[in-house]
Amino acid sequence: MMSARTIRLRRGLAVGGLLLVIGATPLAAGAAPSAPSLEAMLGYPFQSELVAAPKGGAIAWVQMVRGVRNVWVATGPDFTPRQVTANRDDDGQELTGLAFSPDGRRLVWVRGGDHDANWPAEGGLAPDPTAGTNQPTVTIWIADTAGGAPVKVAEGDAPTISAKGVLAFIEDKQVWTAPLDGPKNGNAGKAERLFFDRGKDDELAWSPDGERLAFVSGRGDHAFIGVFTSTDRPLTYLSPSTGIDRSPRWSPDSRRIAFTRQPGDGGAPDAMLEEHPQPWSIWVADADGGTAHTVWKSSRTLEGSYPDVAGEANLIWAAGDRLVFLAETDNWQHLYSVPAAGGEALLLTPGAFMVEHVAKSVDGRFLVYDANTGADSNDGERRHLFRVPVDSSSPIALTKGETIDWTPMPVAADRVAYIAAGPKAPPVVAIIDGGSGARRDLVAGPATDFPSGGLAVPKPVTFTAADGLTIHGDLFETPSDPKAPAKPAMIFVHGGPPRQMLLGWHYMDYYTHAYAMNQYLATHGYVVLSVNYRLGIGYGRAFNHALHAGFRGGAEYQDVLAGGRFLQTLPEVDPKRIGIWGGSYGGYLTAMALARNSDVFKAGVDLHGVHDWSATLGREIPPPPAGFEKGDRDAAMAVAFKSSPVADLTRWTSPVLLIQGDDDRNVAFHETIDLARRLEALGAPFEELVLPNEIHGFLRYKSWLTSDTATVEFLDRHLKPAR
Numbered sequence: 228m229m230s231a232r233t234i235r236l237r238r239g240l241a242v243g244g245l246l247l248v249i250g251a252t253p254l255a256a257g258a259a260p261s262a263p264s265l266e267a268m269l270g271y272p273f274q275s276e277l278v279a280a281p282k283g284g285a286i287a288w289v290q291m292v293r294g295v296r297n298v299w300v301a302t303g304p305d306f307t308p309r310q311v312t313a314n315r316d317d318d319g320q321e322l323t324g325l326a327f328s329p330d331g332r333r334l335v336w337v338r339g340g341d342h343d344a345n346w347p348a349e350g351g352l353a354p355d356p357t358a359g360t361n362q363p364t365v366t367i368w369i370a371d372t373a374g375g376a377p378v379k380v381a382e383g384d385a386p387t388i389s390a391k392g393v394l395a396f397i398e399d400k401q402v403w404t405a406p407l408d409g410p411k412n413g414n415a416g417k418a419e420r421l422f423f424d425r426g427k428d429d430e431l432a433w434s435p436d437g438e439r440l441a442f443v444s445g446r447g448d449h450a451f452i453g454v455f456t457s458t459d460r461p462l463t464y465l466s467p468s469t470g471i472d473r474s475p476r477w478s479p480d481s482r483r484i485a486f487t488r489q490p491g492d493g494g495a496p497d498a499m500l501e502e503h504p505q506p507w508s509i510w511v512a513d514a515d516g517g518t519a520h521t522v523w524k525s526s527r528t529l530e531g532s533y534p535d536v537a538g539e540a541n542l543i544w545a546a547g548d549r550l551v552f553l554a555e556t557d558n559w560q561h562l563y564s565v566p567a568a569g570g571e572a573l574l575l576t577p578g579a580f581m582v583e584h585v586a587k588s589v590d591g592r593f594l595v596y597d598a599n600t601g602a603d604s605n606d607g608e609r610r611h612l613f614r615v616p617v618d619s620s621s622p623i624a625l626t627k628g629e630t631i632d633w634t635p636m637p638v639a640a641d642r643v644a645y646i647a648a649g650p651k652a653p654p655v656v657a658i659i660d661g662g663s664g665a666r667r668d669l670v671a672g673p674a675t676d677f678p679s680g681g682l683a684v685p686k687p688v689t690f691t692a693a694d695g696l697t698i699h700g701d702l703f704e705t706p707s708d709p710k711a712p713a714k715p716a717m718i719f720v721h722g723g724p725p726r727q728m729l730l731g732w733h734y735m736d737y738y739t740h741a742y743a744m745n746q747y748l749a750t751h752g753y754v755v756l757s758v759n760y761r762l763g764i765g766y767g768r769a770f771n772h773a774l775h776a777g778f779r780g781g782a783e784y785q786d787v788l789a790g791g792r793f794l795q796t797l798p799e800v801d802p803k804r805i806g807i808w809g810g811s812y813g814g815y816l817t818a819m820a821l822a823r824n825s826d827v828f829k830a831g832v833d834l835h836g837v838h839d840w841s842a843t844l845g846r847e848i849p850p851p852p853a854g855f856e857k858g859d860r861d862a863a864m865a866v867a868f869k870s871s872p873v874a875d876l877t878r879w880t881s882p883v884l885l886i887q888g889d890d891d892r893n894v895a896f897h898e899t900i901d902l903a904r905r906l907e908a909l910g911a912p913f914e915e916l917v918l919p920n921e922i923h924g925f926l927r928y929k930s931w932l933t934s935d936t937a938t939v940e941f942l943d944r945h946l947k948p949a950r
Contacts, residue, residue: 263678265935268747269293269928271653271677273736274646276323279636280331283589285372286636286644287311287334288656289322291736294928296322298336299656300372301669303638306658308669311370312377319356319926320363327372328388329437333407334372335386335394339365341922344892351399354890356926358919367396369407381405381418385429390437400427402442402455422455424462430473434481439514441475441484448492452484454514465512466519469493472510474542476550478567479591485511485522485550485567487540489533496851496858499844500779500866502772505532509542509550511567522550522569530556530768535725537583545617546591551575553582555768562594564617575615576622581765583610584734588637592617595635595643599727599765601627605687607765608699608730612645614661625661631731648732650684653677654739681705683749685730685757690793692761698786699766701728701757703749704799713801715946716754716794718820718828719745720787722811724777727765728757737810737924744808744935751939752947754800756793760786760816778840778863781870784819791820791827803829804946808938810834811894811923818872818883818902825881830945832938835887835894835923838902840867846895876905882912884941886934888921914941 276289284303289296294317301308311334312322324337339353348354353363367386370377380386383396383403394407398418405418426444433440444451444464450471454463465472465484469491476485489507497503506527512519525531534540534553541553541562548567553560560581563572576582580600587594594617597610601624612632615622626632629649636644641661647668648654656669685701692698707714721728721738733739745755759765760783761773775782787807795802807828809817814836820828837843841864851857868874883906887899899915906913916937918930925931 261681262750263681263747265747265939266932267678268743268750269740269932269935271732271739271743272655273739274654274656275736276325276336277634277636277644277646277656278325278327279586279638279644280327281329282331283638285327285331286638286656287325287327287336287372288646289325289336293317294319294926294931296320298322298325298334298370298377300334300370301656302331302372306638306644306667306669308656309374312368317928319354319930321926324385326387328392329390329433329435332372333369333388335367335369335380335388337365337367337384337386339363340384341892341926343924344922346892348890348892354920354922354926356888356890356918356921356930367394367405369394378408380407383418385431387431387433389433389440390435393433393437395421395431395433395440397429397431400429400445402428402431402440422458422462424453426451426453428453430475432475432477434477434514435479436481438481441477441514443473443475450491452486452512454484454517463515463517465514465517466510467517474540476542476544477514478544478548482514483511483567484514485509485542485544487533487542487552496856496860498859499848499863500859502529502774504528507531507533507540509540509552509565511550520569522567523552523565523572525554526556529772530558534560536560536581536764538585541585543585543587543594544591545587545594547618549617551585551587551594551617553585558767558769560764560768562596562615573618573620575617575620576613577620579767580607581767584634586635586637588614589639593637595625595637597633597635597645603627603629605730608687608701608727608759610729610734612643612659614643625659625664626666629731631729631734633734646734648734650731651679651682653679653732654734681750682746685745687730688756688793690789692785692789694782694785696761696786698761698789699759700790700793701730701759703745703755703757705749707799713804714752714754714799715804715806715942716756716797716800717745717748717942718787718790718794718805718807719755719757720760720807720809720813720816721757721763722809722813724760724762724783724812725764725771727759727763740931741810744938747935747939748942753942754794754797756790758787758790760790762812778844778867778870780866781819784816784823787816787820788824788827791824795827806830806832806942806946808832808834808942809836811836814894815872819875821881821883822872822875822879825879828881830882830942832884832886832941833902834934835891835896835899836872837894838871838898839873840871841865842898842901843867843895873902873905876909876911879906879909879911882914882941882945884914884916884937886916886918886937888918888923888925888930890920891923893923 287300298311367380383398386396404421430443452465470488508524509522543551562575565572585596612625814833817833
């Protein structure tokens with residue numbers, strides 16, 4: 228969950244569950260007859276993993292409906308969707324890592340695994356959320372984009388195909404290869420290790436000519452960029468140093484490699500209660516001899532720190548021999564461009580907004596990206612698409628309005644594929660014409676009964692925390708009779724914590740589920756406020772890296788409390804019937820709310836939350852050996868404990884439902900066990916749901932339905948009057 232080197236919060240906390248018998252979900256008390264059922268609300272289609280062929284002309288993605296995942300492909304010029312896989316079961320097996328061959332004729336992907344985990348399972352076991360009796364494995368599959376049945380290639384992960392048709396992938400932290408047509412008779416065609424490297428390898432990158440493979444060789448406290456040419460030549464390491472090198476990017480002529488460099492782990496221990504600069508630089512090396520030179524270097528300031536955002540540095544080798552990257556030097560996540568020979572960095576995307584997902588145009592002359600900006604004053608709570616030349620600070624908008632648009636993938640000079648959603652419309656893959664602005668949705672799969680018509684349109688609101696900081700939130704409510712009794716209300720707190728909830732369906736599946744649940748509660752008699760508390764993204768680096776937050780003081784909790792106080796002022800809300808729910812970091816804040824302010828929050832649902840920061844730090848950062856520098860570890864542990872829900876349990880009087888899967892690889896399952904035992908000893912009211920074999924972000928629709936059914940029943944029982 229945290230890096231021992233940076234002692235920063237990891238960006239991926241999330242989910243939980245038990246086994247219940249699921250039947251029809253009745254309408255909650257006071258709900259309109261047309262209010263959607265929970266099964267229907269969770270039946271939204273979700274699109275993810277969108278990729279484009281390197282030369283355009285084809286796209287692929289994964290669609291999930293009620294837990295059934297399938298790979299889809301669409302090839303130009305008409306881009307008619309075609310289903311590649313024929314899965315029909317809610318089997319809990321991820322489909323990820325989609326990658327085209329350079330000519331766009333083949334598509335590979337990965338089945339299985341937990342790719343959002345903070346740590347691997349003991350023994351390297353793949354998730355088994357169905358409790359099947361056959362051990363699951365992580366496998367690589369391939370299909371022809373023109374048609375034909377998919378072929379299982381080998382066990383492994385992170386596949387990539389060279390221009391010469393060679394498949395490379397990762398298995399047990401080493402680089403392997405296998406024939407693209409799968410195993411054959413006897414030993415012929417079996418997967419084999421491509422080469423030996425004493426490091427832990429990842430980030431594979433073939434040269435454009437298909438002759439060489441670059442990779443990251445992780446060595447624990449340092450990392451090299453390695454280059455493999457053939458089995459009869461030794462590996463080349465590019466300008467090896469004591470640093471941590473990552474993100475290898477080939478030049479178009481296959482002669483040079485750009486990469487990022489950060490200082491290696493070491494030196495005197497940093498003070499754990501303070502944030503420290505994490506400087507970094509961009510280098511370019513000769514792929515033959517390995518000699519390298521610095522192209523760009525960050526300032527040694529907090530704003531100059533290595534970006535801990537989507538895609539991290541987002542390093543791209545673009546046309547005109549320019550390197551493009553993302554940095555936060557002016558407090559916002561922006562794109563910069565610099566000559567590969569070195570020089571002054573050019574800011575490409577000025578303004579008070581953040582750039583998130585980035586891709587290069589087919590000719591390399593432009594970048595397309597999504598950002599939380601636009602003509603509307605509320606676009607800070609959305610995502611829209613933009614295009615900017617790699618050598619000019621002149622971006623233009625491609626989308627606008629109330630939509631949420633993300634993951635742009637150029638497919639031609641004037642067309643971009645992406646995923647679009649809205650306040651009511653769930654995600655769909657679309658293609659937009661950059662010239663006319665015309666949008667075409669690629670409707671894939673059978674029609675669903677998703678009840679989009681009756682949903683609420685969330686409204687942006689702001690309120691003020693106790694220390695004066697302005698906090699943003701999304702308010703969900705459906706029309707009701709002004710003479711009707713005041714409604715119960717809910718606070719939702721996202722996980723991460725570097726997330727931002729939006730005025731529409733989210734681009735991450737975990738938060739799309741949260742959006743669906745907030746809509747369900749709003750259509751069943753609740754007023755819901757989703758709080759974008761400090762530590763989240765979308766409001767600048769200073770907000771994202773707030774002082775005295777997390778284990779350093781829990782300052783973000785005051786934003787959650789301010790949200791509860793805000794709800795109490797609304798005339799349609801019963802101030803004595805306010806609850807709270809959230810997962811992962813949101814589970815931590817839910818537990819904080821119940822421990823510190825049971826007077827405000829009368830019930831809560833805590834999905835796999837962190838409950839004792841000091842225990843978490845103890846696991847991540849063990850005490851140094853006797854005689855070594857200790858820094859402020861003891862003081863930090865004391866502050867961490869005081870910043871935790873377990874420090875205030877004597878004030879916890881409101882009932883809570885604790886939910887977690889016991890194969891959680893992001894938050895230790897012991898966090899829920901420990902809190903349950905403490906609450907039990909104090910006689911505090913709690914209930915628990917445990918889903919055997921489920922991970923942090925539930926892999927199955929059935930698991931979500933189980934958890935959500937229990938959540939709704941629990942909240943209705945404690946926050947709604949009896950019929």
